[in-house]
Amino acid sequence: MRPAPFALGAASLALLLPISAHAVTVPAVAPTASAAASDAAHATPAAPTFARPGGRYERPVSLALRAERGATVRYTLDGTTPTRASRAYVTGRPLRITEDTNVTAVAFRGRRASLPVSAGYLVKTAEKPLARLVVMSDVHIGDHKNNDKKYESFFDTIGSVFPEPDAILSNGDMINDNGDGRGADHRIVSEIFRANLKRKGMDDTQVLLSNGNHDASLADIRANYPRDWFPDAGGGYYESKVKGLHLFTVNTETYNSDAAQRAWLKKRLAELTADPAAARTPVLVQGHRPAPRTTMDGQQAANPLLTEDLSAFPQVMYFSGHSHLNINDERSVHQRDFTAVNDGSMSYVEMDHGYQAVTETGLADRFEAPTAQALFVEVYRDRTEIARVNMAADKHDIYTDGKWSANWQPPYASAGTLSGPTWTVRLKGRTPQEIKKGFTYTDARRNTTAPRFTSARPLSVVGRSKGEKALRVAQAKDDQMVHHYRVDIRDKATGAELLNSKALAEYYFMPRPRSLDIPVPATKRGARYVARVSAVDAYGNASRTASVVFTG
Incomplete structure (x- = not known):
C-alpha cells in the first residue's frame, strides 16, 4: 500500500507561531503608549497555551488556559474548531477534565483569531495494566x-x-x-x-x-x-x-x-x-x-x-x-x-x-x-x-x-x-x-443513531474568489461521527442536476472544521437553484435533509 503528558505544552505551542527570517529594525523613535496599544489591538494574537499538557493521567485534570493580555480564549471539548460563539474561558476557573477529551482553544482579539491549538487527555485511574x-x-x-x-x-x-x-x-x-x-x-x-x-x-x-x-x-x-x-x-x-x-x-x-x-x-x-x-x-x-x-x-x-x-x-x-x-x-x-x-x-x-x-x-x-x-x-x-x-x-x-x-x-x-x-x-x-x-x-x-443538524440554518451560499460560489454546510452532530454529506444541487425550474456528491466530513483532521465550503459549479445568471444536503454516519444512518434556494 501506496509529554504521562503528551501533545502540546507551552514550549511546543510557541513553535507554531510565525517567526520572521529577517532582522527586526528598531525604530528611531519609540511609539507612544496609545500607538503601541492600537498596534497590539490589531495584531493577530498568539495561540493560547495550556497550563497542563495533554496526555495520560491517573486522575481528573484541572486545566487552565492562557492567552495574551486583551485576548479572549474560546474553547471546545468536542474536537471542533472554536468560533466567536464558542464558550469563553474564564481566568481563574480551570476546566475540569474527568474523561477522555480533546480540548481545542483559539485566542480572539477584535476581528483577529489565533491558530487553533489542541491537546488530548486520557483520564484513567491508578489501576496498573498488565x-x-x-x-x-x-x-x-x-x-x-x-x-x-x-x-x-x-x-x-x-x-x-x-x-x-x-x-x-x-x-x-x-x-x-x-x-x-x-x-x-x-x-x-x-x-x-x-x-x-x-x-x-x-x-x-x-x-x-x-x-x-x-x-x-x-x-x-x-x-x-x-x-x-x-x-x-x-x-x-x-x-x-x-x-x-x-x-x-x-x-x-x-x-x-x-x-x-x-x-x-x-x-x-x-x-x-x-x-x-x-x-x-x-x-x-x-x-x-x-x-x-x-x-x-x-x-x-x-x-x-x-x-x-x-x-x-x-x-x-x-x-x-x-x-x-x-x-x-x-x-x-x-x-x-x-x-x-x-x-x-x-x-x-x-x-x-x-x-x-x-x-x-x-x-x-x-x-x-x-x-x-x-x-x-x-x-x-x-x-x-x-x-x-x-x-x-x-x-x-x-x-x-x-x-x-x-x-x-x-x-x-x-x-x-x-x-x-x-x-x-x-x-x-x-x-x-x-x-x-x-x-x-x-x-x-452496530450504531443506529442518525446525525442531526443543530444549526437553525445549516446551509448557506457564500462567495468565493473570482465570483464563484460555495455551499457552506454547518457540520452536523452525531453520537460517533459524521462520515460524509450527500449533496444534491439542481436547477429549481428544470430539475437539471448541477452537483451530486458524497463529500467527506473531514472527521480525520484535528480540530475538525465547524463548516465545509463545497464549491458550486458554474451557474446561470438569474437562474434559481435548490441545494439539498443530508449528513450520514459511518453506518449509513442519515439525518433529515436540509435545503436552501439560491440564485445563480
Missing part, C-alpha cells in the same frame, strides 16, 4: 531527511502516553519497496527507531516487527534489525511474550499457502486456550493484512483461511494494517468470532472509497489525508483498553501543486490528540460461545 503496547503500521520510511524530525515528534507523543511501553509493534510495510531493490532501507528504519528509543530512555521496550508487502524480503528484515525484533525461524512468523502475554506474529504474505504456519498457529492457540482458567486472557496476534469479514468490511483484506483459523478462538485480538484506513472510524474495530482491530497508518491515512474531499482546488475524488495514527493498548486483568491517538492530524491536502506531498514535517498542532473514544474489549464467560455472546463491536450491535 502490559502496555503501542501498535503502529505502514511507516513507509525511505530516508533520514523526511523522517528524522517526524519520528522524533512521533516518539515524543509515544513517550508522553506511555513513558516506557512494554512493546512497540510495527506491523508491516516498514519501507516502501515495490520490487525495486530497496531492501537496505530497513537499516534506515532501524537507525531511526533505535535512536529514538535511546533518546526517550525506552531501554526495556521490546520492538516486534511483522512482514508486509512493501518490506522486500525476509532476508532484508533479518539483516537490518536486531535479531530480537524479528525472531522468526525462517517463515516470517514467530511467538513472543510481552509481560507474560502471548503474542503471535503471522506472515500474511504467505499465510493462505503456508500449511506449516497454519498448523503452528492453530496448535499453539488450542494449547493456550484449553485451560478454562485462561479463557478470559487475551491472546494477541499481529499480521500486516486484515482478515476478510472483519474491520472496515474487509477492504483490502486477504487470507480467508486466517479468518477461518482464528474463528475458534474468541480470546484472539488480531491487529492488522495494510489498508491505511483511518482509526477514527468505528468500523475499525470488529467482533464476530474474535476481535479484529485496524492499526491505521503512520505515513498517511485513507477513507473508504467512493467519496469526494474538499481540497485546495475544489472537490476531488480523494480518499487520502496526510494523517498519522497509532493505537495505545493497555491490557488489564478483566479488559483491554485501546486508545486511538493522532501522531499528526493537522489539516493539509495530500497534494501540493498537483504533486504527492504526504511528508508534512513537525511541529504538529494536533500531536497527541485523540482520534476517537477508547475501545474497551472484555472477555466474559468460560466457553467460546459465552465469550462471543458478550462481544460489543458486532454487526448486530
Whole structure:
C-alpha cells in the first residue's frame, strides 16, 4: 500500500507561531503608549497555551488556559474548531477534565483569531495494566531527511502516553519497496527507531516487527534489525511474550499457502486456550493484512483461511494494517468470532472509497489525508483498553501543486490528540460461545443513531474568489461521527442536476472544521437553484435533509 503528558505544552505551542527570517529594525523613535496599544489591538494574537499538557493521567485534570493580555480564549471539548460563539474561558476557573477529551482553544482579539491549538487527555485511574503496547503500521520510511524530525515528534507523543511501553509493534510495510531493490532501507528504519528509543530512555521496550508487502524480503528484515525484533525461524512468523502475554506474529504474505504456519498457529492457540482458567486472557496476534469479514468490511483484506483459523478462538485480538484506513472510524474495530482491530497508518491515512474531499482546488475524488495514527493498548486483568491517538492530524491536502506531498514535517498542532473514544474489549464467560455472546463491536450491535443538524440554518451560499460560489454546510452532530454529506444541487425550474456528491466530513483532521465550503459549479445568471444536503454516519444512518434556494 501506496509529554504521562503528551501533545502540546507551552514550549511546543510557541513553535507554531510565525517567526520572521529577517532582522527586526528598531525604530528611531519609540511609539507612544496609545500607538503601541492600537498596534497590539490589531495584531493577530498568539495561540493560547495550556497550563497542563495533554496526555495520560491517573486522575481528573484541572486545566487552565492562557492567552495574551486583551485576548479572549474560546474553547471546545468536542474536537471542533472554536468560533466567536464558542464558550469563553474564564481566568481563574480551570476546566475540569474527568474523561477522555480533546480540548481545542483559539485566542480572539477584535476581528483577529489565533491558530487553533489542541491537546488530548486520557483520564484513567491508578489501576496498573498488565502490559502496555503501542501498535503502529505502514511507516513507509525511505530516508533520514523526511523522517528524522517526524519520528522524533512521533516518539515524543509515544513517550508522553506511555513513558516506557512494554512493546512497540510495527506491523508491516516498514519501507516502501515495490520490487525495486530497496531492501537496505530497513537499516534506515532501524537507525531511526533505535535512536529514538535511546533518546526517550525506552531501554526495556521490546520492538516486534511483522512482514508486509512493501518490506522486500525476509532476508532484508533479518539483516537490518536486531535479531530480537524479528525472531522468526525462517517463515516470517514467530511467538513472543510481552509481560507474560502471548503474542503471535503471522506472515500474511504467505499465510493462505503456508500449511506449516497454519498448523503452528492453530496448535499453539488450542494449547493456550484449553485451560478454562485462561479463557478470559487475551491472546494477541499481529499480521500486516486484515482478515476478510472483519474491520472496515474487509477492504483490502486477504487470507480467508486466517479468518477461518482464528474463528475458534474468541480470546484472539488480531491487529492488522495494510489498508491505511483511518482509526477514527468505528468500523475499525470488529467482533464476530474474535476481535479484529485496524492499526491505521503512520505515513498517511485513507477513507473508504467512493467519496469526494474538499481540497485546495475544489472537490476531488480523494480518499487520502496526510494523517498519522497509532493505537495505545493497555491490557488489564478483566479488559483491554485501546486508545486511538493522532501522531499528526493537522489539516493539509495530500497534494501540493498537483504533486504527492504526504511528508508534512513537525511541529504538529494536533500531536497527541485523540482520534476517537477508547475501545474497551472484555472477555466474559468460560466457553467460546459465552465469550462471543458478550462481544460489543458486532454487526448486530452496530450504531443506529442518525446525525442531526443543530444549526437553525445549516446551509448557506457564500462567495468565493473570482465570483464563484460555495455551499457552506454547518457540520452536523452525531453520537460517533459524521462520515460524509450527500449533496444534491439542481436547477429549481428544470430539475437539471448541477452537483451530486458524497463529500467527506473531514472527521480525520484535528480540530475538525465547524463548516465545509463545497464549491458550486458554474451557474446561470438569474437562474434559481435548490441545494439539498443530508449528513450520514459511518453506518449509513442519515439525518433529515436540509435545503436552501439560491440564485445563480
